[in-house]
Amino acid sequence: xxxxxxxxxxxxxxxxxxxxxxxxxxxxxxxxxxxxxxxxxxxxxxxxxxxxxxxxxxxxxxxxxxxxxxxxxxxxxxxxxxxxxxxxxxxxxxxxxxxxxxxxxxxxxxxxxxxxxxxxxxxxxxxxxxxxxxxxxxxxxxxxxxxxxxxxxxxxxxxxxxxxxxxxxxxxxxxxxxxxxxxxxxxxxxxxxxxxxxxxxxxxxxxxxxxxxxxxxxxxxxxxxxxxxx
Numbered sequence: 001x002x003x004x005x006x007x008x009x010x011x012x013x014x015x016x017x018x019x020x021x022x023x024x025x026x027x028x029x030x031x032x033x034x035x036x037x038x039x040x041x042x043x044x045x046x047x048x049x050x051x052x053x054x055x056x057x058x059x060x061x062x063x064x065x066x067x068x069x070x071x072x073x074x075x076x077x078x079x080x081x082x083x084x085x086x087x088x089x090x091x092x093x094x095x096x097x098x099x100x101x102x103x104x105x106x107x108x109x110x111x112x113x114x115x116x117x118x119x120x121x122x123x124x125x126x127x128x129x130x131x132x133x134x135x136x137x138x139x140x141x142x143x144x145x146x147x148x149x150x151x152x153x154x155x156x157x158x159x160x161x162x163x164x165x166x167x168x169x170x171x172x173x174x175x176x177x178x179x180x181x182x183x184x185x186x187x188x189x190x191x192x193x194x195x196x197x198x199x200x201x202x203x204x205x206x207x208x209x210x211x212x213x214x215x216x217x218x219x220x221x222x223x224x225x226x227x228x229x230x
Contacts, residue, residue, distance in 0.1 A: 004166060005222035007077045012218030014070040019215060022063040026143060029056030030107075034140055039126070039133035046114040046132060053111045060104040064097040071153070077223075078160040089156040096149035103142040110135035144189055151182025154210060161214075166223035171213060178210025 029052055035041040046053055071093035079086040110132045113119045120128040154175045162172025185203045188196030 008218050008222040011073040014066050015215045017066040021059040025056045025059035034136045039129040043114045043129040043132040057104045057108045064100045067097050081160045081164045085156045092149045092153040096146050099146035103139045106135045106139040147186045151179045154179030174210045178207035181206045
């Protein structure tokens with residue numbers, strides 16, 4: 001059996017990989033390729049950066065893989081606090097991962113349509129470009145939908161961290177706040193898109209702080225050492 005500190009360090013490394021691969025795919029590749037409402041520019045971006053798109057697809061899959069392993073390690077670390085909540089955390093991560101991996105298929109199909117002349121011959125250049133944009137639209141909004149579970153999983157994680165005594169109370173509260181902010185960002189994106197764009201850069205700050213803080217704490221501290229009474 002691994003010690004709690006050892007499990008925490010493993011979780012920290014896995015969480016770091018989630019951040020690296022997820023940040024590269026969602027923070028760099030996706031915005032570079034996708035131009036909302038502009039089929040010609042989106043298709044041109046895909047054609048000009050086909051290797052980068054392939055790297056983005058693989059990064060999405062690696063992001064999901066490490067995310068699942070992270071949840072499994074955290075489950076082992078925190079299940080003693082409340083097994084039902086810990087199982088709920090696992091389910092939310094599995095749902096998020098499934099959506100992200102499916103989204104990677106849409107992105108890869110967008111690449112195939114953009115670079116295979118068969119589609120341009122059958123649909124015409126404009127039709128082919130429109131198909132590419134549709135596929136990347138699906139990927140873009142699918143990622144937003146996955147954000148439901150990216151946010152929700154932080155809430156049970158924050159609760160378990162708070163109740164476990166292994167982490168500072170403030171960290172658990174920051175994780176819960178970050179999860180709520182993810183949900184707010186998602187809801188405004190769908191219900192009030194113009195307003196959502198204005199607040200997006202601000203509302204995700206607590207979420208970023210929460211996840212970065214958790215990664216650093218797991219890597220540097222691991223878990224709090226509980227002093228035994230003499």
